[in-house]
Amino acid sequence: MTRCLYRHSRVTLLLSLLVVLATTLGASPTGTPKRATTMIPVTTKTQGEEIPFYPSSPGLLATAPKGLYLVVDTAQNRVSLRKGNRILYSAVASTGSGARLQDPRNPTHGWVFDTPRGVFTISSKIKNPSWNKPDWAFIEEGQPIPTQTKDRIETGVLGDYALGFGKGYFIHGTLYTRMLGTNVTHGCIRLGDEPLEYVFHHVPLGTTLIIF
Amino acid sequence: MGPCLRWVLLLTLVQGAFYTSLGLAQPPNSPHPVGQELPLAKTKFLYVIVDTEKNIVFLKARGIPLRTFPLTKTEWIGDPLAHSTILHLQTKDPSVSPMSISPPSDSSSESPPEDPITPLTVNDMPNRYELTFQEHLTILVQPPHLPSFWKNIGHQIAGWGQRVAARIGAWGGSRQYLVLSLDPAQAQALYWAAIPPMTCLVISGNPTTQ
Numbered sequence: 001m002t003r004c005l006y007r008h009s010r011v012t013l014l015l016s017l018l019v020v021l022a023t024t025l026g027a028s029p030t031g032t033p034k035r036a037t038t039m040i041p042v043t044t045k046t047q048g049e050e051i052p053f054y055p056s057s058p059g060l061l062a063t064a065p066k067g068l069y070l071v072v073d074t075a076q077n078r079v080s081l082r083k084g085n086r087i088l089y090s091a092v093a094s095t096g097s098g099a100r101l102q103d104p105r106n107p108t109h110g111w112v113f114d115t116p117r118g119v120f121t122i123s124s125k126i127k128n129p130s131w132n133k134p135d136w137a138f139i140e141e142g143q144p145i146p147t148q149t150k151d152r153i154e155t156g157v158l159g160d161y162a163l164g165f166g167k168g169y170f171i172h173g174t175l176y177t178r179m180l181g182t183n184v185t186h187g188c189i190r191l192g193d194e195p196l197e198y199v200f201h202h203v204p205l206g207t208t209l210i211i212f
Numbered sequence: 213m214g215p216c217l218r219w220v221l222l223l224t225l226v227q228g229a230f231y232t233s234l235g236l237a238q239p240p241n242s243p244h245p246v247g248q249e250l251p252l253a254k255t256k257f258l259y260v261i262v263d264t265e266k267n268i269v270f271l272k273a274r275g276i277p278l279r280t281f282p283l284t285k286t287e288w289i290g291d292p293l294a295h296s297t298i299l300h301l302q303t304k305d306p307s308v309s310p311m312s313i314s315p316p317s318d319s320s321s322e323s324p325p326e327d328p329i330t331p332l333t334v335n336d337m338p339n340r341y342e343l344t345f346q347e348h349l350t351i352l353v354q355p356p357h358l359p360s361f362w363k364n365i366g367h368q369i370a371g372w373g374q375r376v377a378a379r380i381g382a383w384g385g386s387r388q389y390l391v392l393s394l395d396p397a398q399a400q401a402l403y404w405a406a407i408p409p410m411t412c413l414v415i416s417g418n419p420t421t422q
Contacts, residue, residue, distance in 0.1 A: 051277065053280060055276070059246045059247075060249065061275065063250070073278075075333075075334040075404045076334075097331035098331065098332050100313065101312070118256050118257050118273070119256035119257070139315055141316070183331040212258050
């Protein structure tokens, strides 16, 4: 009886050890991490927050943008308006999902919905923009692709303003404000109504836009 | 002691305490090899600076730091780089596959679902990985040891495996390895930011450990 109990406790101990080890290894950083659910404030205004480690050497300062510039953090989904080493304004945004869509008409063709990274320039500013829906928007919705351009135009979905930064990418508004703070777009940068208006009225054409 | 001198001494002490708290001996931009960074800062691309002397990684564009990643430890496996070098990122391992969107089969639905995709976020990125550069250097990113005993065992085993593979790779001198210990969240953010063929300036000095 005692021997049986002893064997039973050894087996239990061994099993417990295995479960703990498996749980530990499963929760290790190489495994799939759990997605954090956090509440993100819609807008945060900051006045003059300083950027640490801003360059001091004249050579690097000469390469830095002059005047106002926009910075988009695709990991944190935030847009900030900066001047020199100061953050003047910051707001929550939505950036590219990185998802892929296969073109059913051509197996070798598809789209990746990433927000491009690098240094860009605000090249257009539009009030009351309408969306000229590209092919992928119809494919994604399972709708036939129209042959007439007028059938592609959709109004009221991009908010009151849009700022273009090349190759069909825009900073614009959204109907889906509850998705702000997440990576859900097709590459454009979405802002809430108030931040969009602020950015539109404070950012002139030719402003440098840095996306990382 | 005059009031000006007292202020200077106070500021020096505060500055010293600040940089010490960050694990830095001095401001990282003061003795910076600006000459090597300048060509990168003049482009429209993002770039990374790995400063093994100051134990810090910068993500930059146009000379501006966009994000800083304080390192808890840097270690060379094999010979360190003889001098600061500009490298080009070739691959990230493991790679993270993007989600695929499947168009709805029933196209007669009234309206499309609101953002039906489940996007990848920075939290989905690994925090232990390898950045392989075209120039025969691989950076191993590892989380530092965690206080939990059981979690630490998993980390130790994974880190040990990574280092053994690196030592085998470094044997014969065909490839150099640099191990960076980064806080897990910071490591995930660095993985997110590093996209091939991103340029990286590795500032090589005496390997330091904190």
